[in-house]
Amino acid sequence: MAGAFHFFAHEVGGYMDTKKWTEHFKRDLPVFYEATRKFYRKELEPGKYKGISGGFGCYGERGAESTMLRLRFAGGIIEQRDLQSLITLIEKHKVEMVHYTTCQSLQLHHLTETQVLSLTADPL
Helix, strand or coil: CCCCCCCCCCCCCCCCCHHHHHHHHHHHHHHHHHHHHHHHCCCCCHHHHHHHHHHHCEEECHHHCCEEEEEECHHHCCCHHHHHHHHHHHHHCCCCEEEECCCCEEEEEEECHHHHHHHHHCCC
16 A cells, blocks of 8 residues: 555546556655655745645645645545545544545645655555
């Protein structure tokens, strides 16, 4: 399993099966991790970070002091087992602000570097 969010596949340009997406996700995680570390050390400007992190649904927030992780769901449907997994993750990683959007996604706001890195690596 690539990480806790492997089943919340977020991709542009059409359908990608879960296995292929998971392989893609795993392959690119080290690049995302390094960019996230640089962003929090102020070694990577927000626009450049977005170019890397956006594919992971992660975006710097105003002031470049925190990030937001956006989870998208096919058709806006959250299965009960996935909802329970989300609750577990949110509690485990002490996420303080969760926003369910009108665009049928879930946003985890005001995340620290440690939270972003551990949330994307956390196997369920």
